[in-house]
Amino acid sequence: MFYRSLLLPDLRESLAEQDVPALAEFCNALYPAVLAEVLEDLSTEEVWTVLASCPPARQAEIFGFLEGVRQVELVDVAPRKELSKLIEEMAPDDRVDFLSLLEDEQVEALLPLIAQAERADIRKLLAYPDGSAGSIMTTEYASLPEEITVADAFEQLRVQAPDSETIYYIFIVDEGRRLDGIVSLRELIQAKRTAKLADIMHRDVIAVRVDDDEEFVAQEVAKYDFLAIPVVDNQHRLVGIVTYDDALDIIQEEADEDAQMQAAVLPFEDSYMSTPLLILAQKRGVWLVILLIAALATAYTMKQFETIQEAYVWMAWFVPLVLASGGNAGSQSATLIIREMATRELNSSDKLTIFLRELKLASMLGGCLSTLSFVAAVCMVTLPQAAVVSLTVFLMVMMGTVTGAMLPILFKKLGMDPALMSNPLIAALVDVFGVVIYFSAAVLVLGPVAAVVE
Amino acid sequence: MFYRSLLLPDLRESLAEQDVPALAEFCNALYPAVLAEVLEDLSTEEVWTVLASCPPARQAEIFGFLEGVRQVELVDVAPRKELSKLIEEMAPDDRVDFLSLLEDEQVEALLPLIAQAERADIRKLLAYPDGSAGSIMTTEYASLPEEITVADAFEQLRVQAPDSETIYYIFIVDEGRRLDGIVSLRELIQAKRTAKLADIMHRDVIAVRVDDDEEFVAQEVAKYDFLAIPVVDNQHRLVGIVTYDDALDIIQEEADEDAQMQAAVLPFEDSYMSTPLLILAQKRGVWLVILLIAALATAYTMKQFETIQEAYVWMAWFVPLVLASGGNAGSQSATLIIREMATRELNSSDKLTIFLRELKLASMLGGCLSTLSFVAAVCMVTLPQAAVVSLTVFLMVMMGTVTGAMLPILFKKLGMDPALMSNPLIAALVDVFGVVIYFSAAVLVLGPVAAVVE
Numbered sequence: 001m002f003y004r005s006l007l008l009p010d011l012r013e014s015l016a017e018q019d020v021p022a023l024a025e026f027c028n029a030l031y032p033a034v035l036a037e038v039l040e041d042l043s044t045e046e047v048w049t050v051l052a053s054c055p056p057a058r059q060a061e062i063f064g065f066l067e068g069v070r071q072v073e074l075v076d077v078a079p080r081k082e083l084s085k086l087i088e089e090m091a092p093d094d095r096v097d098f099l100s101l102l103e104d105e106q107v108e109a110l111l112p113l114i115a116q117a118e119r120a121d122i123r124k125l126l127a128y129p130d131g132s133a134g135s136i137m138t139t140e141y142a143s144l145p146e147e148i149t150v151a152d153a154f155e156q157l158r159v160q161a162p163d164s165e166t167i168y169y170i171f172i173v174d175e176g177r178r179l180d181g182i183v184s185l186r187e188l189i190q191a192k193r194t195a196k197l198a199d200i201m202h203r204d205v206i207a208v209r210v211d212d213d214e215e216f217v218a219q220e221v222a223k224y225d226f227l228a229i230p231v232v233d234n235q236h237r238l239v240g241i242v243t244y245d246d247a248l249d250i251i252q253e254e255a256d257e258d259a260q261m262q263a264a265v266l267p268f269e270d271s272y273m274s275t276p277l278l279i280l281a282q283k284r285g286v287w288l289v290i291l292l293i294a295a296l297a298t299a300y301t302m303k304q305f306e307t308i309q310e311a312y313v314w315m316a317w318f319v320p321l322v323l324a325s326g327g328n329a330g331s332q333s334a335t336l337i338i339r340e341m342a343t344r345e346l347n348s349s350d351k352l353t354i355f356l357r358e359l360k361l362a363s364m365l366g367g368c369l370s371t372l373s374f375v376a377a378v379c380m381v382t383l384p385q386a387a388v389v390s391l392t393v394f395l396m397v398m399m400g401t402v403t404g405a406m407l408p409i410l411f412k413k414l415g416m417d418p419a420l421m422s423n424p425l426i427a428a429l430v431d432v433f434g435v436v437i438y439f440s441a442a443v444l445v446l447g448p449v450a451a452v453v454e
Numbered sequence: 455m456f457y458r459s460l461l462l463p464d465l466r467e468s469l470a471e472q473d474v475p476a477l478a479e480f481c482n483a484l485y486p487a488v489l490a491e492v493l494e495d496l497s498t499e500e501v502w503t504v505l506a507s508c509p510p511a512r513q514a515e516i517f518g519f520l521e522g523v524r525q526v527e528l529v530d531v532a533p534r535k536e537l538s539k540l541i542e543e544m545a546p547d548d549r550v551d552f553l554s555l556l557e558d559e560q561v562e563a564l565l566p567l568i569a570q571a572e573r574a575d576i577r578k579l580l581a582y583p584d585g586s587a588g589s590i591m592t593t594e595y596a597s598l599p600e601e602i603t604v605a606d607a608f609e610q611l612r613v614q615a616p617d618s619e620t621i622y623y624i625f626i627v628d629e630g631r632r633l634d635g636i637v638s639l640r641e642l643i644q645a646k647r648t649a650k651l652a653d654i655m656h657r658d659v660i661a662v663r664v665d666d667d668e669e670f671v672a673q674e675v676a677k678y679d680f681l682a683i684p685v686v687d688n689q690h691r692l693v694g695i696v697t698y699d700d701a702l703d704i705i706q707e708e709a710d711e712d713a714q715m716q717a718a719v720l721p722f723e724d725s726y727m728s729t730p731l732l733i734l735a736q737k738r739g740v741w742l743v744i745l746l747i748a749a750l751a752t753a754y755t756m757k758q759f760e761t762i763q764e765a766y767v768w769m770a771w772f773v774p775l776v777l778a779s780g781g782n783a784g785s786q787s788a789t790l791i792i793r794e795m796a797t798r799e800l801n802s803s804d805k806l807t808i809f810l811r812e813l814k815l816a817s818m819l820g821g822c823l824s825t826l827s828f829v830a831a832v833c834m835v836t837l838p839q840a841a842v843v844s845l846t847v848f849l850m851v852m853m854g855t856v857t858g859a860m861l862p863i864l865f866k867k868l869g870m871d872p873a874l875m876s877n878p879l880i881a882a883l884v885d886v887f888g889v890v891i892y893f894s895a896a897v898l899v900l901g902p903v904a905a906v907v908e
Binding site: 029031033154158161162166167168185186204206222225244248252256258259260265271273277281284285292295302309315316317318319321323324327329335338340360361365369377380397423424428431435 | 483485487608611612615616620621622639640643644658660676677678679681698699701702703705706709710712713714716717718719725726727731734735738739741742743745746749750752753754756757760763764767768769770771772773774775777778779781782783785786788789790791792793794797804807808811814815818819822823826827830831834851877878881882885889
């Protein structure tokens with residue numbers, strides 16, 4: 001934010017004067033991430049004018065930090081030939097991320113202009129399914145054979161460095177590119193220069209498979225504090241690596257996505273501010289309509305108890321309270337269990353433990369809330385009527401808690417995203433049954449309404 | 455998970471047989487993170503038996519990956535002298551994290567046994583306020599003067615390597631430890647061996663201040679894809695670094711915390727599974743009670759409209775629907791704005807933009823939901839009655855959306871965590887006003903009740 005307001009006036013001035021050397025100076029002097037942030041405030045044409053002032057390698061670096069929407073807009077603004085040079089210079093994983101945002105025809109129009117080797121790499125990476133390790137990995141890594149010495153390794157690393165995303169982990173492969181070991185640059189620096197790599201490398205390498213889920217990959221990187229994790233195919237051949245910065249991006253995106261889903265918003269890619277209003281309306285509207293339909297079911301259920309309501313007008317006063325107590329307890333459980341499942345796999349004994357824990361929690365919380373609501377209700381209605389409210393609150397907390405904890409687990413088992421079980425959805429589901437519980441409790445405690453009315 | 459079930463039986467057997475060499479082999483052969491995971495299933499006494507089989511440096515590595523609860527339990531089990539050796543070997547930032555979990559008396563009992571240099575470092579780091587850059591940084595980094603050559607730098611790095619958390623970024627400081635530049639090991643490898651560090655280093659270093667918020671630090675690391683970010687004091691002297699793995703942990707913790715707060719759960723430190731039941735009950739119960747009190751206000755407000763309810767029993771059927779439409783729209787807005795604020799600072803023009811966007815969104819979503827609810831309600835009640843429901847839904851969506859978007863911004867302005875504006879709290883606040891809107895709409899459309907009853 002600081003850089004943005006400070007540098008923008010200068011940048012605008014250089015743009016107005018078409019001062020290309022000044023623009024080139026901007027590109028070279030600033031961190032790519034900083035410049036990308038400043039560029040967000042310019043028009044797409046202006047962004048291209050700035051980028052055009054510097055060489056393709058630098059262009060590619062800055063381009064990688066721009067928001068997806070802006071990247072796509074630049075395709076229409078930048079001359080196709082210069083754009084293909086920029087794409088050639090991008091890191092393979094960033095490049096594939098960008099190309100996945102384009103229409104198929106746009107990709108096909110760009111590909112012929114890109115150098116043969118890069119093109120083959122792009123086609124291969126684009127073929128991996130979205131959300132797999134293959135779709136987020138980069139193919140530019142440092143690899144060496146095990147039989148060379150540390151001194152030779154340094155020589156070869158110097159050659160590989162410009163084309164590697166990282167040289168801090170060096171992957172040891174055999175002639176068939178099978179992954180045999182790993183050695184860090186730190187270990188290389190500390191090793192004797194005459195030692196063989198085979199002697200210092202770690203042989204028990206933790207790797208992920210090319211079809212593993214990207215979330216799993218990110219969690220592995222986070223768990224082991226790795227700088228990068230190797231990606232292998234089913235013959236244990238090294239096909240790419242995923243670096244810590246990509247893992248970090250995935251973890252942030254997943255957290256955003258989970259938060260959106262929990263609040264009943266269909267996930268969207270870009271930030272709130274850069275997402276068009278109509279897209280936002282759609283992502284939110286779909287869920288609001290689903291929830292409205294669920295609420296209609298509640299209204300319809302309430303209608304069935306018309307006779308009781310006519311006899312007991314006071315019951316309506318506590319409808320929001322009894323329903324909310326179930327919904328709130330359920331949202332809590334669902335959120336905690338969904339976060340737990342986001343960070344690790346649950347086995348069946350875990351699931352049983354969760355069920356029993358939630359049951360115990362529900363009775364504690366239900367007991368407490370039901371006592372409080374009895375005390376409060378007794379100030380507004382008669383003792384037996386307060387007992388109806390209190391009993392319903394207890395049952396609602398029990399039902400809400402168990403439903404909230406178990407539905408995400410069930411969803412996961414059915415192969416769906418547990419985060420789909422959003423908090424408002426849990427609340428809406430609990431509402432329908434809540435109405436039945438509430439009026440049944442009234443009949444149970446106060447007797448059938450016909451008898452009362454007579 | 456895989457390792458856990460595979461290795462546990464072997465480990466238990468070695469423990470039963472008190473086979474120390476076998477236990478030492480476990481410690482050396484497995485990644486510390488893997489072993490820590492396997493150890494989670496053992497008793498604290500058994501965990502110490504395993505740790506005791508290997509040298510303090512390895513112990514410290516494994517210890518750093520254990521959950522906080524377990525680390526604290528080990529203090530009571532491990533002999534104080536061996537524990538102090540382990541603490542000496544821990545990375546300064548991990549060590550301070552661990553010591554912050556202990557009671558003050560426990561720390562004071564351990565400190566005298568720890569070597570003087572480490573002790574001074576611990577006291578200094580413990581003094582930084584919780585949640586500041588100082589409290590999460592490590593003091594073990596590689597630093598060099600600018601006047602030496604690349605060849606000399608390699609020599610010195612070899613010496614500094616064992617005591618540095620990372621040697622992939624080298625920080626260039628003057629005699630007063632003022633931070634003058636930064637050079638990556640990758641650049642060092644690619645540079646001429648006779649070049650001076652002053653010639654190849656970057657002088658415009660992005661650093662954070664020792665009192666910056668840890669969330670800000672993590673966001674900076676994430677934004678620039680840094681491996682580590684330097685931490686400076688107010689004289690721009692280098693006092694520590696924060697590495698990418700710590701930034702990643704903070705981002706995950708913050709996401710967990712935000713998710714918990716959004717679902718109205720007081721944040722807790724450890725995972726769901728390792729948090730004791732009573733703590734969970736308390737973290738959830740506090741919020742449920744607050745929400746119950748808010749719901750009582752709604753019940754009390756409803757009671758004020760008793761006459762209207764007696765005349766219009768049908769109105770109760772749609773109470774959950776009209777209230778939920780406001781609460782759901784409000785939760786969506788609050789969650790999106792809270793996530794947006796978690797990733798960047800909003801200026802006043804941003805806030806105005808958000809307000810206008812939400813207003814437009816609310817009218818679109820409100821219009822759509824109000825139409826749908828009119829169509830559905832007309833099947834259950836008369837046309838004017840359906841109009842009351844429909845009008846209320848529109849007003850509720852407008853109110854919910856604007857409240858949901860603006861309250862977190864207000865909270866932030868008041869210096870409070872915007873995530874405190876949890877979704878159930880927004881819903882509860884909207885409920886109270888919703889009841890007033892609903893019954894007022896009925897009087898507006900259908901005329902005063904006294905007239906109807908007559």
